Amino acid sequence: MDNFRPLLYISLLFVLFVIWQDWQHAHQPTQPVATTTKAPTTGNAVNVPGMPAAASPSVVATTPATSKGERIQIRTDVLHLTISTRGGDVLEAQLPTYPISVNEPHDPFTLMFDRNGTFVAQSGLISADAANAPNHYAIYHAAQPSYEMRNGEKTLRVPLTWTSPGGIKVTKTYIFHRGSFLVDVDYRIENASGKPWKGVVYSQLVHSPLESHSSFLQAHSYEGAAYYDGSYQKVPFDDMAKSPLAKTVKGGWMAMVQHYFLVAWIPEKGSDYDYYSKTFSADGNPLYLIGYRTSAVDVAPGQSSQLSSRMWIGPELQDKLEQVAPGLDLTTGYGIFTVIAKPLFWLLSKIHGLVGNWGFAIILLTLMIKLAFYKLSATSYRSMARMRNLQPKMQALKERFGDDRQKLSQATMELYKTEKINPLGGCLPIVVQIPVFIALYWVLLESVELRQAPFIFWIHDLSTKDPYFVLPVLMGITMFLQQRLNPAPMDPLQKRIMTIMPLGFAVFMAFFPAGLVLYWVVNNTLSIGQQWLITKRMAATNTGK
Numbered sequence: 001m002d003n004f005r006p007l008l009y010i011s012l013l014f015v016l017f018v019i020w021q022d023w024q025h026a027h028q029p030t031q032p033v034a035t036t037t038k039a040p041t042t043g044n045a046v047n048v049p050g051m052p053a054a055a056s057p058s059v060v061a062t063t064p065a066t067s068k069g070e071r072i073q074i075r076t077d078v079l080h081l082t083i084s085t086r087g088g089d090v091l092e093a094q095l096p097t098y099p100i101s102v103n104e105p106h107d108p109f110t111l112m113f114d115r116n117g118t119f120v121a122q123s124g125l126i127s128a129d130a131a132n133a134p135n136h137y138a139i140y141h142a143a144q145p146s147y148e149m150r151n152g153e154k155t156l157r158v159p160l161t162w163t164s165p166g167g168i169k170v171t172k173t174y175i176f177h178r179g180s181f182l183v184d185v186d187y188r189i190e191n192a193s194g195k196p197w198k199g200v201v202y203s204q205l206v207h208s209p210l211e212s213h214s215s216f217l218q219a220h221s222y223e224g225a226a227y228y229d230g231s232y233q234k235v236p237f238d239d240m241a242k243s244p245l246a247k248t249v250k251g252g253w254m255a256m257v258q259h260y261f262l263v264a265w266i267p268e269k270g271s272d273y274d275y276y277s278k279t280f281s282a283d284g285n286p287l288y289l290i291g292y293r294t295s296a297v298d299v300a301p302g303q304s305s306q307l308s309s310r311m312w313i314g315p316e317l318q319d320k321l322e323q324v325a326p327g328l329d330l331t332t333g334y335g336i337f338t339v340i341a342k343p344l345f346w347l348l349s350k351i352h353g354l355v356g357n358w359g360f361a362i363i364l365l366t367l368m369i370k371l372a373f374y375k376l377s378a379t380s381y382r383s384m385a386r387m388r389n390l391q392p393k394m395q396a397l398k399e400r401f402g403d404d405r406q407k408l409s410q411a412t413m414e415l416y417k418t419e420k421i422n423p424l425g426g427c428l429p430i431v432v433q434i435p436v437f438i439a440l441y442w443v444l445l446e447s448v449e450l451r452q453a454p455f456i457f458w459i460h461d462l463s464t465k466d467p468y469f470v471l472p473v474l475m476g477i478t479m480f481l482q483q484r485l486n487p488a489p490m491d492p493l494q495k496r497i498m499t500i501m502p503l504g505f506a507v508f509m510a511f512f513p514a515g516l517v518l519y520w521v522v523n524n525t526l527s528i529g530q531q532w533l534i535t536k537r538m539a540a541t542n543t544g545k
Contacts, residue, residue, distance in 0.1 A: 069139055073146040074158055076176045079183075079313060080108065087136030088160045088172045090121040093263070093313045095181075102452050102460045111261050111313065118208040118287060119256070121263060121311060123185065125170060126293075127199035132168040140172065154178050167193035181314025182324055187307045191299040198298050201307050203265040204291025205256045208282075209237055221446065222333045225290040227254040227275055232330040235277055237288045245277035245290065254290050255312075257331045260448040266310040266325045267292060315448040318345070332446050340439035345447055352449075358462055359455030362515050366522040373432055374530070381531045384486050385538045386421050433523065437516075444513045455514065462515035469510045471517040476506030478524035485531045 069086025082092035093112035099105045112119045127133035134140070140160035149156040158174040168191060175184035191197045209223060225235040229249040234257075250272050255264035267273050273292040280287050299305045312324060321328040334341035347368070352361040370377070393415060401408040416422075444450055444463055453462045458470070466472060479502040509517045 070142065070145065072142050072144075072158065072160075074156070074174070074176070075146070075148040076156060077149060077178055078181060079176065081313070083158070083160075083174065085140045085142055085160065087122055087124055087134075087138060088140050088174075089123075089136055090311075090313070095261075095314060098261075098315060098448075099452070109261070112263060118206055118282070118285075119263075120206050121203075121265070121313075122206060122291075123172075123201065123203040123265075123309075125187070125189070125199050125201055127197065129166070129197075132164045132166050132193070132197060133199050134162040134164075134170050134172075138162055149176060149178060167191070168197055181312055181317075181320075183311045183313060185309050185311055188304060189297070189299050189306070190304040191301055194301055196298060196300055198296055200293050200296055201309075202291055202293040203267070203309055204289055205254070205263060205265065206287055206289045207237075207256050208285055208287050221259040223258045225255070225277060225288065226257050226331060227290065228252045228325070228327040228330075229275075232327050235290060237279075237286075240277045240288050240290075241279045244279075245275055247275045248272050249275050249292070251325075252292075253325045253328060254292055255328075255331060256290070257316075257333075259446075260451055261315050262312065262331050264312040264325075264328065264331075265292065266312065266328075267294070268308055271295065315451075316446075317448065319349070332448070334439070334442045334446060337435065337439040337442050340435055341443050344436070344439055345443045345449075348443065349449065357455065358450055358453040358515065359459065359518060362462070362518050363522050366519050367526065369436060370523065370526045370530075376432065377527070377530060378534060381534045382538065383422055384531070385535045386419065388486070388535075389538075390415065390419060390421070437520070440519055441513070441516050444515045450515060453515075455518070459514050462518070463513050465511050466514040466517060471514055471521055472506045472510040472512075475509050475517055475521045475524065476502045478521055478528060479505055482524055482528050482531070485528065485535060 069084045071091070072083045072085065074081040074083060078095065078097050080092075080094040080096055081090055083089065084091050090112060091114040092110070094108040094110050096108045098109045100107045100109050112121065114120055122136040124135035124138065125133040126135060140162045142158075142160055147156055147158050154177065156176040158176070160172045160174075161169065162172070163169045168189070170190075171186075171188040173184075173186045173188070175186065177184075185203075187201055189197065189199075205225070207225075222234060224237050225240070227233050227235065227245070227249070229247065229252050235245055251267065251269045252273065252275070253264050253266040254275060255262050272295055275290075275292045277288070277290045279289070294307065297305055297307065310324070312321070312328070316329075316332045318329040318332055321331065334345075344365070348358075348361050348365050351364050352358055355361055355364065394412065397408060397411050397415065401411060450463050452460075454460045455462055458468055459466060483498060483502065509520065
C-alpha cells in the first residue's frame with residue numbers, strides 16, 4: 001500500500017494535467033477572427049440522383065457580404081437572425097439569452113456569421129428546368145425589411161416569395177416560436193404553368209472553422225459536422241476531403257457542432273434523404289459543407305405541394321434536443337465517459353430542478369455519490385485504520401531487517417496476511433472516485449446548462465475557475481487533513497511526496513472549473529468525517545478489549 005498510494009496520487013495528478021490542458025483548449029475564444037473570405041470564382045456541382053448535372057446547384061456559398069440581396073432582420077425573445085433575400089439563407093444568428101461572458105451580459109453570443117468567416121445555413125430547390133427552381137442564389141421578395149415578435153405573440157412568420165417567368169411560385173416561410181430555438185422552414189410550390197414540375201429540396205450548412213489551438217493528447221470539445229442515421233456519426237472536417245459523405249438515410253438530421261452550441265437541419269420523419277458532404281475553398285480559405293436532399297417531388301399543373309423541415313439554432317439543451325429528434329442530444333459530447341456522465345447530468349439536473357442552484361445541486365450530488373459508496377468507503381477506511389494500528393509492528397520490522405528490502409517486503413506481506421489486512425484496501429475510495437471525477441469534469445465542461453451558472457458570493461460561473469482561488473485552497477487543506485488520518489508511509493521519500501501532494505493538487509485545481517473543485521472539497525470533507533468516525537469507533541472497540 002505504501003508503494004501504491006503515491007503512485008495512485010501521481011497518476012491522478014497526471015490525469016488532472018491532461019484534462020486541464022483540454023479545459024484550456026475548450027475555453028479559447030470562440031468568436032470569429034478578423035479574416036475576410038472573398039467570394040469564390042468557381043463552384044462545384046452537387047450531382048442529384050435522377051437530375052441532370054446541369055440542374056444541380058453549386059454548393060459553394062459565396063460570402064453573403066458581397067452577394068446581391070437584401071438583409072432581413074428578425075428578432076424573437078431568444079434569436080436575433082439575419083436572413084438574405086438571396087436564397088433565403090440564414091447569414092447570422094445571435095443568442096441574446098446567452099451572453100459571451102458573465103462580464104459582458106449585453107453582448108450576445110454569435111453562433112452563425114458571414115462577415116469574419118463563414119457559417120451559413122442554405123436551402124433551395126433543384127429542377128431539370130433550372131429557371132423554374134430557386135436555389136440558394138435566387139432572389140426572393142420580402143414584404144418588409146425586419147420582423148419582430150411582439151409581446152403576447154406566440155409565433156412569428158417570415159414569408160419569402162419567388163416566381164419564375166414560367167409560372168412556378170415558391171414561398172419559403174420561416175416560422176419562429178416564442179422561447180424556442182427550433183425554427184420551422186416550409187416550402188410551398190405552386191404550379192401555374194401548363195406542364196408538370198419535378199424537383200427536389202436541399203438543405204445544407206457551410207462552415208469555415210476558426211483556427212484551432214491543439215491541446216495535449218488532442219482530446220477536446222468536438223467541433224465539426226455530424227449526422228444521425230440511427231446512431232450518432234461525427235464527420236470531422238479533416239475527414240470530409242478524404243471520404244465525402246454520400247448516404248441515404250431515413251429521417252435523421254445533420255448538424256454543425258461546436259462547444260455548447262449547434263445548428264442542425266431536421267427533415268420530416270419517415271422519408272428517405274440523400275446525405276452528402278463536400279469540401280471546397282474560397283480564395284484559399286477552406287469551406288466545409290454537409291447537407292441532404294429530398295426524394296423527387298412532382299407537382300401537376302394547377303396544383304401545389306408543401307414540404308417542411310426544421311432548424312435548431314442554439315444551445316445544446318439536452319432535455320429539449322431529445323424531444324426534437326432522436327439522438328440530437330448526443331451532440332453534447334461526454335466522450336468515453338458518456339455511460340457515467342449521462343446519468344450524472346440527469347441526476348444533477350433533477351436536483352437543480354428542486355434547489356434552483358447548480359452549486360447546491362453539485363453539493364447534494366456529491367452527498368448522494370458518497371452515500372452510494374458508503375459501505376465500500378467504510379471497508380476501506382477500516383482497513384486504513386487497522387494499517388495505522390500496525391505502524392509499531394511495521395517499524396519493528398524495518399529496524400529488524402534494515403536495508404534488506406526483499407526480506408522486509410516478505411515479512412510485511414506475512415504481517416498483512418496474519419492480521420487479515422488488504423494492503424490495497426485503503427486506496428479503493430480513490431480508485432472509485434477517479435471515473436466519477438472525470439465524468440463530472442466532462443459534465444461541467446460540455447453541458448451548456450452549467451455555462452455561466454452562478455453559485456454564491458464570488459463564484460459567478462461554475463464552469464470557469466474560482467477567481468480568488470478560495471476553493472482550491474480549501475481543497476488542499478481538506479486533502480492534507482485527510483492524509484493525517486491515513487497511516488504514514490514508511491519510506492522517507494514517499495512520505496515527502498505525500499506531504500507536498502496537497503499543495504500540488506491545490507495548484508492544479510486552481511485552474512479547473514469551480515464546480516469541479518467544489519465537488520472535490522465537499523467529497524474530501526465528507527470523507528474526513530466518515531474516516532474520523534470509523535477510526536474513533538475502532539479505537540473505542542480496541543480499548544474495550
